[in-house]
Amino acid sequence: MIIDAHGHYTTVPAGLRVFRALQISQMGKPVKGTVNISDDEIRASLEKGQLRLLDERGIDVMLFSPMASAMGHHFGNALISRYWTEANNELIHRVCGLYPDRFVGVCSLPQSPGVSPRECVEELERCVNDFGFVGCNLNPDPSGGYWTGPPLGDESWYPLYEKLEALDATAMIHASATCNPAFHTTGSHYLNVDATAFLQLMESRVFQDFPRLRIILPHGGGNVPYQAARYRALGILNKWEPFDQFIKRLYFDTTVYSQDAMELLIELVGVENIVYASEMLGGVNTTDPATGRSFDDNKRFVDAISWLTEQDRKKIFEENARKAYPRLTISV
């Protein structure tokens, strides 16, 4: 089985955008509202996009979460974030109900700047216990690029980590859109967030306090494999847990899009901590003129690495995803 551990519902029907637009009109008095999307619209939104490509590329299952850039935690207050997040998660639940052998749910969290992550626990629990989701996306910067919140080592995050451990659920680090003109959402902000989260965790006690916590860094870890020697040196200078030990606390997904990067990633992190993912349809949804193939068609880079054994590939494509997401019980 081939599992793609990182996909967002980027092809969402217009009804969800209508819901979002009305939130702007109702900022003063947020209401839950309803999302008007039919099952046929959901099917149409997926069958020409993600499902077609999963089939074409031989991928069996995708872990599927709400649009990441549209999480927009910076917009409005905690109640607006809650209603929007619930609507998105409920839509993912419908997707998984329509295609139970293709999509497994991952929720977004109702984060909001200045609001304790404790307030996200209830929605995480609902998505895992009631909907059968296997984890969540966790945004280390709900301000959207102004970085006004505490780092991931701050104890204000601990209620969320406690609940993740208690549920055996998994968090993928994932930013949303930036509202800061200094950044580009999928170009600089996402990658900065990945690298920043890595260092926040490395200089923290999080894994001492939550040894069973499972965290995935997306986008091949931002800059981590490339800058590994810098992190290794900083670990020594600051007496943190040694880099080569710390890196095994995390999983890295494979959403990088060149042969060189894929090799550096897997070599540096090690096979055991890599989960295959493409993040399609995502930020690189176009054709690479050098190869004539879509950038996010990245399984071929794993396939082409000569020093991986068949057992290594089985780990990367399936077994590690099951280790990283212990609630994932889907079978073919």
Add this chain to the structure above:
Amino acid sequence: MIIDAHGHYTTVPAGLRVFRALQISQMGKPVKGTVNISDDEIRASLEKGQLRLLDERGIDVMLFSPMASAMGHHFGNALISRYWTEANNELIHRVCGLYPDRFVGVCSLPQSPGVSPRECVEELERCVNDFGFVGCNLNPDPSGGYWTGPPLGDESWYPLYEKLEALDATAMIHASATCNPAFHTTGSHYLNVDATAFLQLMESRVFQDFPRLRIILPHGGGNVPYQAARYRALGILNKWEPFDQFIKRLYFDTTVYSQDAMELLIELVGVENIVYASEMLGGVNTTDPATGRSFDDNKRFVDAISWLTEQDRKKIFEENARKAYPRLTISV
């Protein structure tokens, strides 16, 4: 000749710290003040540190600038930043006077949050024309990690670019310390700034408007070589100048500290746009237990790349630095 294009005066005598500390006492009424450091103190601060290592490692010349983390543009107002920057640049000028065949000056700029980069032009001109410096360090985020200023494509930066072109001087992108607890100065902030600056420039008209502008990305470009395929895809999707064309607008320094990273960097960017640098004594000033050698002793990684010709190495170690810094006229 071997030129190291990136070194900071991190071993500065205590007299400069005394000057800085007094700035806190005088925040309400900043005064220029004086720096009490003797020539002997300067010599002592360098001969056991940078000069010894330059000799040991066979490096002839270092481009030398004030401590980067201590630039501290976020501290105090524009006048405080000006006095502090002037004191630092004057000290670099003294260093270059004492060791004219070993150190070439690069200035810092009196940046300050919310203050137009136009206000930096005068100090740049002084350092280049009066002191013989060859360029400056440019901090894209003088807020120190809150990213409150406009991106590098904003026209408020243009007076600085105009002056750089007019002087034939060069800017290295370089952050200072972060005052935001979300970041680690040398671990996440520096690298985020490099990658963010890259994308700010890529989505801007800066090189259309200033085709002779010379900009260097330090720290091997943050994440750029590793994430090149993502940038390539974004260039296509956004109709920016194609990535492989844009990357030739910039120079990248070699301050990465592993064989893998050095090879990826030089392969991706291409020999013509690489300038050798070690940034010693800097953020990775410790011994790598895997090799028994200092992390920043990184010339060996360039030496070890089998597919580089002797002519390639000559470019990386000397000729490209002279292209990137046309004011650099030092000879052995």
